[in-house]
Amino acid sequence: xxxGDNIIKLKGELPEGVELVAVSKTYPSExxxxxxxxxxxxxxxxxxxxxxxxxxxxxxDIRWHMIGHLQTxxxxxxxxxxxLVHSVDSDRLLAEIDRQAVRCxxxxxxxxxxxxxxxxxxxxWDAEELKAYMAAxxxxxxGNVRLRGLMGIATYTEDAEQVRGExxxxxxxxxxxxxxxxGPRFDTLSMGMTGDYRLAVECGSNMVRIGSLIxxxxxxx
Ligand SMILES: *Cc1c(COP(=O)(O)O)cnc(C)c1O
Numbered sequence: 118x119x120x121g122d123n124i125i126k127l128k129g130e131l132p133e134g135v136e137l138v139a140v141s142k143t144y145p146s147e148x149x150x151x152x153x154x155x156x157x158x159x160x161x162x163x164x165x166x167x168x169x170x171x172x173x174x175x176x177x178d179i180r181w182h183m184i185g186h187l188q189t190x191x192x193x194x195x196x197x198x199x200x201l202v203h204s205v206d207s208d209r210l211l212a213e214i215d216r217q218a219v220r221c222x223x224x225x226x227x228x229x230x231x232x233x234x235x236x237x238x239x240x241x242w243d244a245e246e247l248k249a250y251m252a253a254x255x256x257x258x259x260g261n262v263r264l265r266g267l268m269g270i271a272t273y274t275e276d277a278e279q280v281r282g283e284x285x286x287x288x289x290x291x292x293x294x295x296x297x298x299x300g301p302r303f304d305t306l307s308m309g310m311t312g313d314y315r316l317a318v319e320c321g322s323n324m325v326r327i328g329s330l331i332x333x334x335x336x337x338x
Contacts, residue, residue, distance in 0.1 A: 118338065119151065119264065120148055120151040120152050120155070120331060120332060121151050121152065121154060121155030122155075123330065123331045123332075124137075124139065124152050124155040124156065124157045124331060125155055125156070125253055127330070127331065128157075129326065130250050131190070131274075131318065131325065132290070132318060134222070134322045134323055135322065135323050135324065135325060136159060136323065136325070137157070137159065137325060137327065137328065138159050138160070138161040138182050138184070138307075138324060138325065138326045138327070139152050139157050139160050139161065139162075139304060139328070139331050139332075140160075140161040140162075140184065140310075140327060140328030140332075141160045141161065141162060141171070141328070141332065142161070142162050142163045142164065142167065142184075142185070142330075142335075143167075143214050143335045143336065144328075144332045144335075145302065146171055146174055146175055147288065149171065149175055149179075150175065152331065153175070153179065153330075157177060157180060158165055158179055158180055159179075159180045159182060159200075160180070160181060160182065161181075161182040161183075161184040161203070161326050161328075162181065162182070162183060162184070162185070163183070163184055163185025163186075164185060165183070165191040165192070165194040165195050166191070166194055167188065167299055168181055168194070168195055168199070169194045169195060172198055172208060175267055179202075180200040181198060181199050181200055182199070182200060182201045182202075182203060183194070183195055183199055183202045183203065183204060184204060184268075184326055185204060186204055186206070187202065187204055187205075187210060187241045189209060189213040190212055191279055192210070192214055192217045193217055194211040194214045195276075196214070196217035196218060196220065196221050196223070196225065197221045197223070199225060200226065201226045201227065201228065201265065201269040201305075202214060202225065202226070202228070203227075203228045203230065203326070204228075204230045204240065204268065205227045205228065205229050205230060205242075205244060206229075206230045206240045206241050206291050207242075208250065208255060208256075211256060211259060211279045211312045212259065213226065214227060214262050215260070215261050215262045218261035218262060218328075219260075221259045222259050223261065224262065224263055225261065225262050225263070226262075226265045227262050227263070227264060227265060228264075228265055228266050228267055228268040228305060229242060229264065229266075229267055229268070229308055230242065230246060230267075230268045230269065230270075231243075231244055231247060231267055231268070231269045231287055231290060232244075232269075233269040233270070233271060233284070233286060233287050234269075234270055234271055234273075235272045235274075235279070236270040236272060236273070236282060239270055241268075241269065241270075244286070244290055246279040247290070248290075248293075248301035251294060251297070251299075255312070263302060264299065264302075264303060265302060265303060265304065265305045266291065266304060266305030266307065267287060267290065267291045267294070267305075267307070268302055268306075268307035268308065269284070269287040269304055269307075269308045270282060270308075270310070271283045271308070271313055271317075273312070277316060280313050280316055281316055281319075281320060284308055284309075284313075284316060284317050284320035284321075285320050287306070288306065288320050288321040288322075291306045291321075304323075305323060305324055306321060306322050306323050306324065307322070307324040307325075308320070308322040308324075308325070309322045309325035309326065309327075310325070310328070311327050311328060311329045312328055314327055314330075
């Protein structure tokens with residue numbers, strides 16, 4: 118099966134309303150074009166310079182999502198065109214995205230990344246910390262970013278019940294923010310990757326980020 122077939126198969130399998138982000142980090146532009154020709158338009162990258170280079174050489178109607186940890190000094194590379202940043206893990210980063218968005222005359226959509234995995238190494242807000250941040254309403258000061266929802270990465274484990282527990286907690290946090298007046302545009306719950314996307318969708322995900330299942334094994338992360 119080729120890349121295009123993989124896209125078509127996945128799209129057929131995902132329920133209506135679940136957006137597929139094809140995670141193309143580390144793969145060459147030719148691979149992205151194959152997915153594009155099969156109808157895929159949303160691609161996820163984790164390195165700003167790599168995303169910028171691919172954006173420059175690929176069709177203009179591709180919608181680029183930043184899914185990896187983002188350093189403040191690299192926001193400038195992607196601010197002119199990025200559609201959605203999934204990985205906002207601090208107020209400082211949000212402030213910089215806002216600053217760069219103003220500079221570009223844009224509003225940039227973002228998700229807040231929540232740390233749900235058991236591993237210490239993963240990035241993201243602690244759930245309690247994020248509740249306090251949201252309750253304080255500080256993000257409202259940033260006029261050129263729009264909070265669209267939450268993102269999480271589950272623990273990498275065979276233990277489906279643990280992963281289900283992590284996705285469920287993120288879903289509950291998302292529902293809580295939705296109920297507490299985050300507005301109608303707070304509508305995106307990004308969770309699920311190659312190994313756990315079916316479980317994520319069962320737990321309420323409406324955006325999955327899938328790389329290796331589409332493009333094959335990666336040589337480096
Ligand atoms: C690499 C990556 C993915 C995709 O991983 P696969 O297991 O290849 O599907 C999804 N989300 C994030 C944040 C990633 O860094």
